[in-house]
Amino acid sequence: MKAIKLLTTALIVSLFLSACHSNTSDETTREDDNMNNEAASTEATTANATKGITQKDWGNANGKPVHLFTLTNANGVQVSISDYGGTITSFVAPDKTGKKESIVLGFNNISGYLAHPPYFGATVGRYGNRIAKGKFTLNGQTYTLATNDGQNHLHGGNVGFDKVVWTAGAINANNPQLSLSYLSKDNEEGYPGNLNTTVTFTLTDDNALRIDYNATTDKATPLNLTNHSYFNLSGDVNNTILNDWLMIDADRYTPVDSTLIPTGQLAPVKGTPFDFTTPHQIGERIAHVPGGYDHNFVLNKKDTSLTLAAQVTDSSSGRKLQVYTTQPGIQFYTGNFLNGSIKTDEGKPINKHTAFCLETQHFPNSPNTPSFPTSILQPGQTYHYVTEYRVSTIK
Numbered sequence: 001m002k003a004i005k006l007l008t009t010a011l012i013v014s015l016f017l018s019a020c021h022s023n024t025s026d027e028t029t030r031e032d033d034n035m036n037n038e039a040a041s042t043e044a045t046t047a048n049a050t051k052g053i054t055q056k057d058w059g060n061a062n063g064k065p066v067h068l069f070t071l072t073n074a075n076g077v078q079v080s081i082s083d084y085g086g087t088i089t090s091f092v093a094p095d096k097t098g099k100k101e102s103i104v105l106g107f108n109n110i111s112g113y114l115a116h117p118p119y120f121g122a123t124v125g126r127y128g129n130r131i132a133k134g135k136f137t138l139n140g141q142t143y144t145l146a147t148n149d150g151q152n153h154l155h156g157g158n159v160g161f162d163k164v165v166w167t168a169g170a171i172n173a174n175n176p177q178l179s180l181s182y183l184s185k186d187n188e189e190g191y192p193g194n195l196n197t198t199v200t201f202t203l204t205d206d207n208a209l210r211i212d213y214n215a216t217t218d219k220a221t222p223l224n225l226t227n228h229s230y231f232n233l234s235g236d237v238n239n240t241i242l243n244d245w246l247m248i249d250a251d252r253y254t255p256v257d258s259t260l261i262p263t264g265q266l267a268p269v270k271g272t273p274f275d276f277t278t279p280h281q282i283g284e285r286i287a288h289v290p291g292g293y294d295h296n297f298v299l300n301k302k303d304t305s306l307t308l309a310a311q312v313t314d315s316s317s318g319r320k321l322q323v324y325t326t327q328p329g330i331q332f333y334t335g336n337f338l339n340g341s342i343k344t345d346e347g348k349p350i351n352k353h354t355a356f357c358l359e360t361q362h363f364p365n366s367p368n369t370p371s372f373p374t375s376i377l378q379p380g381q382t383y384h385y386v387t388e389y390r391v392s393t394i395k
């Protein structure tokens with residue numbers, strides 16, 4: 001009897017002790033997370049650098065659970081992507097000394113995204129970029145979309161693909177690849193047709209993040225999917241991107257009106273601040289571009305093969321980014337609307353020109369500009385295009 005009593009007491013005491021212990025360690029982890037998110041993510045990066053994909057719970061959005069997936073290749077390059085908005089939250093790449101830092105703007109917690117930063121890392125749709133006055137006519141019917149950018153429609157409307165929860169496909173722990181799917185219902189945000197979209201992210205061992213976009217529809221619809229990552233190759237928003245060297249393989253661009261809608265012209269870049277056919281520093285001529293760069297470039301390509309569209313190098317970190325695409329255009333945006341009101345997890349203000357976007361796309365306002373390549377997906381067709389972001393270093 002005595003022995004049983006003793007045993008029970010010992011059991012209760014040890015249960016109590018272990019409960020206390022796990023509480024303490026939980027709290028410590030949470031506290032550390034809150035105090036230093038940046039450090040936590042860097043730690044995760046180095047601790048977890050086995051080739052493959054990991055998944056973690058990442059809270060809730062729109063009443064649904066969301067997740068964060070981290071893809072790692074054989075060289076330890078890592079890309080994290082959330083099923084909320086199909087958002088790239090970090091892209092960790094080495095500089096010329098081997099130091100790994102994220103080269104995109106992003107947050108470690110879902111709360112950063114629920115505050116709706118301007119499309120940081122998001123998958124944008126149904127129509128990336130602008131549709132004039134939120135109207136277009138297709139097969140004799142006029143459709144009206146949200147005007148969420150002054151008088152124009154921008155990036156899919158009030159609740160674009162950047163603000164919905166996507167469904168992740170099965171993952172294979174050893175393969176750094178993630179597929180996200182989203183069914184956009186007929187009339188969602190005013191667009192026609194049930195549109196089934198799958199976006200597949202693959203991190204290759206030659207340090208390319210490849211994005212495959214696929215979609216089908218049951219009614220003709222405009223479609224222009226893109227990714228809206230904001231890059232700062234130095235890994236630190238205290239540095240602007242104005243000294244970065246940029247090449248865009250485009251002899252022409254699409255000039256815009258005061259509301260950023262293309263005039264319909266394909267204007268030569270030669271002799272203008274838009275000539276990046278040979279590398280120029282982003283800041284060299286930006287003062288001559290009112291508001292900064294926010295323009296679509298007409299890529300020099302004859303077909304839809306995967307070709308180099310743009311290249312950026314940051315001499316100080318030695319990081320180089322190359323953008324390959326099968327698309328006809330690319331939007332070059334210099335973070336003109338960033339104004340310091342959004343802060344990084346470390347509390348650094350994200351100021352104007354501290355990041356650039358290179359959004360591969362069809363030309364803005366194509367649904368209202370018959371002379372531009374068509375952006376209409378027909379029922380029975382499969383939309384498929386590819387963009388790759390390749391990272392490397394220079395000496």
Ligand code: GLA
Pocket residue numbers: 118119129154260294331333337357359
């Ligand atoms: C795109 C647009 C810009 C701006 C950003 C988001 O790149 O072209 O004008 O709206 O998205 O702020």
